[in-house]
Amino acid sequence: MMEFINFYLIPGLALGSIYALGAIGISMIFGILRFAHFAHGDVMTLGAYGTLTAVWTLGLHPLLALPVGIVFAVLSVLAVDKVFYKPLRELPTIYTVIASFGVALIFRSLIQLVWGSQNEVFIRGVQKPVVLFDLLRVSLLHLEAIAIIVGVAIALHYFLSRTQTGRSMRAVSDNAELARVAGLDTEKVVRATWIIGGSLAAIAGVLAGLDTNIQPNLGWNLILPMFAAAILGGIGKPMGALLGGMVIGLVEELSSYPWLTDEPLINPSYKTATAFLMMVILLIFRPQGLLKGRLF
Amino acid sequence: MKKSIVMAAVAGLLASTAMAQAEDVKVGALMDVTGPLASFIPPLMNAANFAIKHVNDGGGLLTGKAVLVVGDSQAASQPAVDAANKLVNVENVPIIMGALASGSTIAAATAVTIPAGVVQISPTATSPSMTDMKDGDHLFRLVPSDNYQGEVLTKIVLAEGIKKVAITYVNNDYGVGIATTFNEAFKKAGGEVTAFEKHEDKKNSYRSEIATLSKGKPEALVVIAYASGSGSKIVKQAIEGGFFSRFIGTDGLRDDQLIKEVGADALKDSFFSAPTSPDKNDASAKLHEMFNAEYKEGADKPFVDQTYDATFLAALAVEKAGSTDRTKMSQALRDVASAPGEVIGPGEWAKAKELIKAGKDINYEGAGGSYEFDANGDVTGYIGKFVVDGETYKQIAIFQ
Incomplete structure (x- = not known):
């Protein structure tokens, strides 16, 4: 039982938190701007490298240096939106989707130019796990990741339901045309979307970097499960993306637990496939996703 | 290290975009610059550049200078095919050094270099499946299977x-x-x-x-x-x-x-x-000394010897063939790498060029071994x- 919690459940929740943080941004951007933002993984990478630079220069713990990474990622997405996405906004969204592919490549190449292509680590060496009552054996980072996602969930719910900007965002997401006619400043809403999406992506990037290492493909390698999470949760619904991320992360890790016999239920090398299979099956029966997302 | 890899990338870019002078000879290199092998690359990039430097310092390749054209194969199949395609069809290189990972080497060979008839010498690929590939004598490697x-x-x-x-x-x-x-x-x-x-x-x-x-x-x-x-x-x-x-x-x-x-x-x-x-190897000791004098560090890093040797052998094969004719490369490579012949070590380009010009047979004994290729393009090693x-x-x- 403890083995299940230590090596399957908690890592699954932590992985799910990383997916969820990325997926919220993807889902929000899709809701407001109506396009799939393929550069989102690389925004995560930018956040991680921004934080890494702060760790190097200021000597802070990565989580304390996180604000630097967040600011860096947010400024980057705002600049990219102004230069690349805004001029394309009146065109069919496929143009912006392809542009975001280009932006992804630009980000990755710039990262390689500035920081090099080799792997970096925030903290060297093996991190001793936290051992409680001789039973619970968990990585501190995983507890931090889970705490962060709980905090983000509460803050996001409050933001979307109680604040003026949050309500405007929901309005634009539901019907952009109507919201504009009603006098909402859509550009302001767009800006808020990028700020929130960029911040959460930076946090996800730092958590992923802490869990393993930092390299230019860090975020790009996570983009598929994050999109899966956004779609599973109902695209355009931030809270759904959060839920979807947790589900994908948990399914990946739990599918290889020896549920029935002593052997893993599904061979661990198929765990990514398992998560996607589950997404496909769920969408067949519930095409709008967990939380009634957008349908076409 | 970081700077040197950026420089190398920029140099590669410049070399590929700038109009090469008419007599310069391009030597292709597939390096897994990004991806899971990234941390191996900086000293290996230096090793390849160092071999080309020796060629140019020792009198150049054919009638001009040797120019290394690098493609990033990313240690993955699809990028390797793209990079090899560019080297073979756009840059028109006569011979290719690389790639490093078995996966990218095999992908580049099956999809691009074997069909195009370009010789490829991998300094590091170890996969057993390369031995039995029907490569028409185009795929060689410098490490044992x-x-x-x-x-x-x-x-x-x-x-x-x-x-x-x-x-x-x-x-x-x-x-x-x-x-x-x-x-x-x-x-x-x-x-x-x-x-x-x-x-x-x-x-x-x-x-x-x-x-x-x-x-x-x-x-x-x-x-x-x-x-x-x-x-x-x-x-x-x-x-x-x-x-x-x-x-x-x-x-x-x-x-x-x-x-x-x-x-x-x-x-x-x-x-x-x-x-x-090999243990107590004069060629290796000599290369390491020259390498560290040039780059300050890195000569003892994995596969520096083999990467240098592969690049040097590629240049020797072109020199031996006497032209950039791709069809002559595999025979020329076997000629310069195998006994008999006068022994050539790392850095001895001027001597090798002289001997080839005089019509003598040479035998390159590299820092990483003597490279006597068998029928499959494999070597025994250490x-x-x-x-x-x-x-x-x-x-x-x-x-x-």
Whole structure:
């Protein structure tokens, strides 16, 4: 039982938190701007490298240096939106989707130019796990990741339901045309979307970097499960993306637990496939996703 | 290190975009600059550039200068095909050095260089499946096949008194090749394999895989993966979870990156096997001295010898062929690499050029071995046993 919690459940929740943080941004951007933002993984990478630079220069713990990474990622997405996405906004969204592919490549190449292509680590060496009552054996980072996602969930719910900007965002997401006619400043809403999406992506990037290492493909390698999470949760619904991320992360890790016999239920090398299979099956029966997302 | 790789990339870019002077000769290089082999690359890029520098300092290639054109094969199939395509069809190189990873080498060879009839010399690819490829004598390599490394690793593991291991390997040409040969050799020699599981590269968490591998109480975990890919993550997470404390790795894992991420302390009981240069080798000593004088560091890094030799051999083959005619390259390469002939060592370009001009046969004896290619373009070679020593690795035994 403890083995299940230590090596399957908690890592699954932590992985799910990383997916969820990325997926919220993807889902929000899709809701407001109506396009799939393929550069989102690389925004995560930018956040991680921004934080890494702060760790190097200021000597802070990565989580304390996180604000630097967040600011860096947010400024980057705002600049990219102004230069690349805004001029394309009146065109069919496929143009912006392809542009975001280009932006992804630009980000990755710039990262390689500035920081090099080799792997970096925030903290060297093996991190001793936290051992409680001789039973619970968990990585501190995983507890931090889970705490962060709980905090983000509460803050996001409050933001979307109680604040003026949050309500405007929901309005634009539901019907952009109507919201504009009603006098909402859509550009302001767009800006808020990028700020929130960029911040959460930076946090996800730092958590992923802490869990393993930092390299230019860090975020790009996570983009598929994050999109899966956004779609599973109902695209355009931030809270759904959060839920979807947790589900994908948990399914990946739990599918290889020896549920029935002593052997893993599904061979661990198929765990990514398992998560996607589950997404496909769920969408067949519930095409709008967990939380009634957008349908076409 | 960082700066040099950027410079090399920029140099590659300039070389490929600027109009080369009419008489300059391009030598293609496929390097896995980004991706899971990234941390190996900076000294290897220097090694390739160093060989080209020797060529140009020693009188140049054919009637002009040698220009290295680098393509990034990213240690993955699709990028390798793209990069090879560019070298073969856009840059029109007569011969290609690379790639490094088995996966990218095989992909580039099957899809591009073999159909186009371009000779490809990999300094590092070890996959056994390359031996039997129908390559029309176009695919060569400078390290022994992993059929051999698998057997040597079996000997090393048993000599350490380890009888029971779990094996995890990355699901690509490199991982599957050596894992299969080691698995067979180890069982045949009386060892017990409690688990034999492949894993996917590029994941963040391997904890459930490791939990599965630890069943059956193996004494050590054999990790066949690239350190910058899944290797370091697996070792780190296995130690953090308290599953394994002893690891056995191959050349992909024997990377300073592993020590950087895991720490030397945690690896003090672990050991590694990798292709290496022959013991007490004058050519290697000479190259290392010249290399460190030029670049200050890095001559002892993995595969520097082989990468230098592969680039030098590629240039020698072009010189021997007397033109950039692709059809002459494989015969020319065999001529310059194999006995008989006057022996040429690293850096002796002027001498080699002179001899070729005089119509004499030459035999390149490189820093990494003598490279007598067999009918499949393979060589016999040396495997070393390595342990962690501070921030890097120390070779403590050598097998031929």
